[in-house]
Amino acid sequence: MSKKIIKRSWAEPYKIKMVEPIKMTTREYREKCAKEAGYNTFLLKSEDVYIDLLTDSGTNAMSDYQWAGLMMGDEAYAGSRNFYYLWDNVKKYYGMPYFVPTHQGRAAEHIISKIMIKPGDFIPGNMYFTTTRVHQELAGGTFVDVIIDEAHEAQNEHPFKGNIDLQKLEDLIKKVGAKKIPYVSMAGPVNMAGGQPFSMQNLKEVYALTKKYGVKLWFDATRATENAYFIQQREKGYENKTVAQILKEMCSYFDGIWVSAKKDLMVNIGGFLATRNKKVYEEARNMVVIYEGLHSYGGLAGRDMEAMARGIEEMVRPENISSRVRQVEYCGKELEKFNIPLVKPYGGHAIFLDAKKFLPHLKQDLFPAQSLAAEIYIDSGVRGMERGLVSSGRDPKTGEQRYPKLELVRLTFPRRVYTQSHIDVMVESIAEVYDKRKSIKGLKMVYEPKYLRFFQARFEKIK
Ligand SMILES: Cc1ncc(COP(=O)(O)O)c(C=O)c1O
Ligand SMILES: N[C@@H](Cc1ccc(O)cc1)C(=O)O
Incomplete structure (x- = not known):
């Protein structure tokens, strides 16, 4: 009698029919790109990005x-x-x-x-x-x-x-x-x-x-x-x-x-x-x-x-929605093997790094999540997004910054785009940044637009 399999791995319910090559870059090149983009991942050119986890919005692969x-x-x-x-x-x-x-x-x-x-x-x-x-x-x-x-x-x-x-x-x-x-x-x-x-x-x-x-x-x-x-x-x-x-x-x-x-x-x-x-x-x-x-x-x-x-x-097809969410879950589990602090439970569309815990030495005014997103990009070309003080913006009545409790970096998975090996590479990069986290000194904002500032704000590194 065959042994009952309690849990099986998931796999992508599709195969690759067409590919889009991605550019490989050096750390030195990415340092230049990050600086030119004012350390804002929204301002990077997509051709300078290796694994693009900025968003799952409009970035999906159609069938x-x-x-x-x-x-x-x-x-x-x-x-x-x-x-x-x-x-x-x-x-x-x-x-x-x-x-x-x-x-x-x-x-x-x-x-x-x-x-x-x-x-x-x-x-x-x-x-x-x-x-x-x-x-x-x-x-x-x-x-x-x-x-x-x-x-x-x-x-x-x-x-x-x-x-x-x-x-x-x-x-x-x-x-x-x-x-x-x-x-x-x-x-x-x-x-x-x-x-x-x-x-x-x-x-x-x-x-x-x-x-x-x-x-x-x-x-x-x-x-x-x-x-x-x-x-x-x-x-x-x-x-x-x-x-x-x-x-x-x-x-x-x-x-x-x-x-x-x-x-x-x-x-x-x-x-x-x-x-x-x-x-x-x-x-x-x-x-x-x-x-x-x-x-x-x-x-x-x-x-x-x-x-x-x-x-x-x-x-709504069961295999589509379950592989979508389980890919995110796979990423979360791999990151946890390196003790990377994350939002739990894992999200449906993204893994969120807890930047407050990742960079406990940075005050929120030094934009820990913005800094972390920039460092991850510089390390490997993986692009995520800040979801913290910058995203929260200002109160339109008082003009004061709104300090959110959550200070996060979002790594968002476009649907049907990346494979498990991409995730493995991304996890290794984040683990490396985690090892060197004490060297991250934070950012200061040097340009702030009025509406939805996270899209276009610019920063400089604190020396
Ligand atoms: C939850 C949620 N609502 C609304 C929107 C707005 O959608 P769009 O980007 O298509 O304007 C987004 C993304 O921007 C979203 O994530
Ligand atoms: N809705 C998309 C695009 C977007 C990103 C950030 C925003 O704050 C607004 C829109 C997303 O969540 O990724």
Whole structure:
């Protein structure tokens, strides 16, 4: 009788059909590049990057099915066939009857914020996201963080660190009044918390609370498939449900969703908003023609919408979503072999290094995460992103810097792009930087743009 295999390794559920060569560089060359980029990984040229873990946004490898779909683009100005196919899939997989395409996620955030928020409003959410919050603020609103406290603790192993703290939410509703809250903004998994999911139980409770007070509930469903996968893996009662069923159930509690299609849908560009609220839909459908283009293309080509529609079908496939998350998990486990401090549990889209623990000798004003991201790039050409003080920015009212508890470097995995050997090389580089961590002295900011400063800020090394 054969021995029962308890656990098998995962492997990529695809094979490589076309390759894109990457440039190999020297440390000396990368030192020059980093300096020229003001020690900001967003300002590096991509051709100078070896393994690009800046983001999983628009950097995914499309399947042959998606590439074939590009040839089926109906590039009519109005009423393209691809638009209707995409709309059908939004209905089928997200369960939302009304749909408006946009060129990417923040365009949908802009439109929702403009429609729903009045000056003086408050928007509670499970931790801020940079683009989401800036649109809420530009519309005159104030974002209020109502995520559970555990989410702000890097090493806390709570399985659902994306949960909303119901007490914090109810206290806010009582304090400012339901009329001042246009909607609760829930994201899953929570990007800035380290890619942490919320549970279905928590969602149901948030839904009941918002219903009680007559407050709307909206969902940043950009990586909702990953959240659904974590629910399947971690929450009792969901182990036998498919990711597609869980996604649909999640969406059933929301009034509407916005999505950056550049993530779950595995395309290079695209976004949308979808809702069950006809009035909001009609306003959004009208507003999109001012900012994006006609409501049947929203700034996208017909072929882009075709790739998105096909991407929706692929994103929920069990082998796709599990290999995606397990690749991140593999990276986390390898890093832990070198005692590298990480956010736990591992995220859905990324591994987050805990820069406060990695560089305990640096005060937050010396930008430990920004410094660490730059050092990793210099060591090996691996590009990550700062998610700490720089990303947090300034309070628009007081102008003071917002000091976040989490000071992190994000190493984000584009879908279907890198192999296990890339991860091994990246892990070795981080282990090497960890060995030399005491030599890192920090950075000072020498240029600071007004909005979303992390994208364009420049730094100099402290000597
Ligand atoms: C959770 C989340 N919401 C919204 C956005 C905005 O999407 P986009 O980059 O497509 O504008 C992003 C990425 O920027 C994101 O990660
Ligand atoms: N949404 C993308 C791109 C992005 C990156 C950083 C941001 O703060 C905003 C947008 C990401 O999370 O990677």
